[in-house]
Structure formats: C-alpha cells, structure tokens
Amino acid sequence: xxxxxxxxxxxxxxxxxxxxxxxxxxxxxxxxxxxxxxxxxxxxxxxxx
Amino acid sequence: xxxxxxxxxxxxxxxxxxxxxxxxxxxxxxxxxxxxxxxxxxxxxxxxxxxxxxxxxxxxxxxxxxxxxxxxxxxxxxxxxxxxxxxxxxxxxxxxxxxxxxxxxxxxxxxxxxxxxxxxxxxxxxxxxxxxxxxxxxxxxxxxxxxxxxxxxxxxxxxxxxxxxxxxxxxxxxxxxxxxxxxxxxxxxxxxxxxxxxxxxxxxxxxxxxxxxxxxxxxxxxxxxxxxxxxxxxxxxxxxxxxxxxxxxxxxxxxxxxxxxxx
Numbered sequence: 001x002x003x004x005x006x007x008x009x010x011x012x013x014x015x016x017x018x019x020x021x022x023x024x025x026x027x028x029x030x031x032x033x034x035x036x037x038x039x040x041x042x043x044x045x046x047x048x049x
Numbered sequence: 050x051x052x053x054x055x056x057x058x059x060x061x062x063x064x065x066x067x068x069x070x071x072x073x074x075x076x077x078x079x080x081x082x083x084x085x086x087x088x089x090x091x092x093x094x095x096x097x098x099x100x101x102x103x104x105x106x107x108x109x110x111x112x113x114x115x116x117x118x119x120x121x122x123x124x125x126x127x128x129x130x131x132x133x134x135x136x137x138x139x140x141x142x143x144x145x146x147x148x149x150x151x152x153x154x155x156x157x158x159x160x161x162x163x164x165x166x167x168x169x170x171x172x173x174x175x176x177x178x179x180x181x182x183x184x185x186x187x188x189x190x191x192x193x194x195x196x197x198x199x200x201x202x203x204x205x206x207x208x209x210x211x212x213x214x215x216x217x218x219x220x221x222x223x224x225x226x227x228x229x230x231x232x233x234x235x236x237x238x239x240x241x242x243x244x245x246x247x248x249x250x251x252x253x254x255x256x257x258x259x260x261x262x263x264x265x266x267x268x269x270x271x272x273x274x275x276x277x278x279x280x281x282x283x284x285x286x287x288x289x290x291x292x293x294x295x296x297x298x299x300x301x302x303x304x305x306x307x308x309x310x311x312x
Contacts, residue, residue: 030086031093031097035093035098038090038093038228039198040291041290041291042228042289043225043226043227043228043285044266044285045201045223045224045225045285046201046223046233046284046285046291046294046295047196047201047223047266048223048267048268048271048294049266049267049269049272
C-alpha cells in the first residue's frame with residue numbers, strides 16, 4: 001500500500017489527492033457491488049413475477 | 050555488536066521457515082481483507098441502506114401528505130360482479146349495470162358510487178401504511194407508486210395495474226424485509242384479525258388480515274384480481290434471503306368505499 005502510494009505520480013500533495021480520489025472511487029464501486037449482491041441474494045424487495 | 054561474528058548461513062530449514070512465514074502473512078492479510086469486505090457488506094446492507102431509506106421516508110411522508118391535499122377525487126359508478134361471498138363469485142350477472150326489470154325487481158346488482166383518486170405518478174408517494182401491531186409500521190411508512198428496485202429503495206411500492214388502496218380488486222404492495230429500512234421485516238408475525246390501515250387521499254382504509262402464506266417468487270396468481278376489496282402484501286422470505294415470498298392477504302373491513310363494495 002505504502003509502495004503504491006509512493007509510486008503515484010507528482011509531488012506529495014498530488015499523491016494525496018490522487019489517492020483520495022482512487023479511494024472514493026473504490027468505495028463507490030464497492031457499494032454498487034454490495035448493492036447488486038444484496039438485491040439479488042439478500043432482499044430483492046419482495047416483488048412477485 | 051560483535052563485528053567478528055560470521056554472517057548466518059541460510060540453511061534449507063531457515064529457507065522453509067521463511068516461506069512458511071510469507072504464506073502465513075499472505076493468508077493473514079487475505080483473511081483480514083475478506084473480513085473487512087464482509088463486514089463492509091453487512092454494514093452497507095443493514096445500516097447504510099436503512100439510513101438512506103429513513104432519510105427518504107421523512108421527505109416521502111411529507112410528499113404523501115401534500116398528495117392527500119392536492120389529489121383529484123372523483124366519483125364513479127361501480128357494479129359489483131355479484132354479491133360478495135355468494136356462490137358464483139366473480140361472474141358478471143346478466144343485466145349488470147344497475148337496471149331493473151319491467152316489474153321493478155332488480156335484474157342485476159345495484160349500481161353504487163365509488164370514490165377514486167387520480168393515478169399517482171411513478172415513484173411518487175401517495176399513501177401511508179400503518180400496522181398498529183408492528184413497531185416499525187405503527188407510525189406509518191410511505192408507499193410509492195411502482196415496484197422497480199429504485200422505487201422500493203425509498204418505501205413500500207404499489208404494484209402498477211393493481212387497484213389503488215380502498216378500491217375493489219386486489220391491491221398489491223411490496224416491501225423490503227431486511228434492507229432499505231426493512232418496512233416489512235415483521236409482517237410474518239401478522240395473524241388473522243390483525244389490522245392494516247392505509248391512508249390515502251380518500252381517507253383511511255382498514256383491512257383485516259385473513260391469511261399468510263409462503264410462495265415462490267414466480268407465483269403471479271397472488272396478484273390476480275379478487276372479489277371484494279383485498280390488500281396483498283409481499284416481501285422476501287426467509288429473512289436475509291430472496292428465495293421465496295411471504296404473502297399476507299387482508300380484506301377491506303372499513304373505509305370510504307367499504308359500503309359501496311360490500312353493503
């Protein structure tokens with residue numbers, strides 16, 4: 001993780017910004033995946049048909 | 050530090066110890082990552098979705114109240130197919146339309162007047178469901194028009210093409226049981242005789258639970274029209290699975306249209 005962070009391009013402030021954007025994007029993608037799994041396996045809303 | 054010490058010689062035993070250490074470390078981190086992902090899933094499904102649903106509910110309940118004030122209400126003629134509960138239910142009596150014979154004896158069922166409201170827009174809140182015996186629903190939960198996933202994330206959803214609450218036929222309402230606020234979490238505890246109230250622009254419609262059953266998700270017959278005025282609640286079953294559906298059938302026992310439908 002540390003190596004990945006240090007390997008990001010640009011000066012330190014830019015690395016921080018890029019890392020934050022990547023982290024937020026990963027969380028959003030993860031939530032979509034969670035939502036898909038939840039809707040299909042856990043609770044589809046109880047609709048019929 | 051003793052500089053004269055000779056560097057340690059790497060033996061096969063120390064090499065295998067190093068490999069074992071790496072394997073254990075990788076397995077440990079993998080377990081931690083999987084654990085965090087699973088914990089994240091549980092937190093997202095049970096708490097984050099519920100938090101969003103509750104935020105939506107506050108706004109939707111206000112929207113429903115605005116709808117009650119603004120909805121267009123009209124009166125329409127209604128001819129029941131046959132006296133409710135009589136043999137031959139569901140058949141249309143010849144001469145239906147409220148006319149009489151020449152002798153003055155009624156030929157078909159008497160024409161009655163129903164109150165109806167305009168069809169709500171897809172996704173909009175138009176009613177509130179209350180079940181006094183269920184903690185989660187005793188203060189009410191907004192019902193939105195539509196049963197698509199995006200509709201059900203906000204509230205319980207009314208299945209389009211089924212009658213609005215309080216009208217003859219079979220009103221079908223679906224809701225989440227474990228996520229997105231889980232409005233129907235406890236409807237499995239309903240027993241015959243329990244009361245379900247639905248507020249709409251017409252007033253409060255009171256239904257009484259008649260039966261609870263479990264079916265497969267494809268059993269569309271539960272949504273088919275019925276004689277009288279019925280409410281069908283559908284949700285996932287068992288809890289934390291969408292393998293089956295829990296169905297609650299309830300019949301109208303009071304409300305603005307009860308007399309027109311049953312009297």
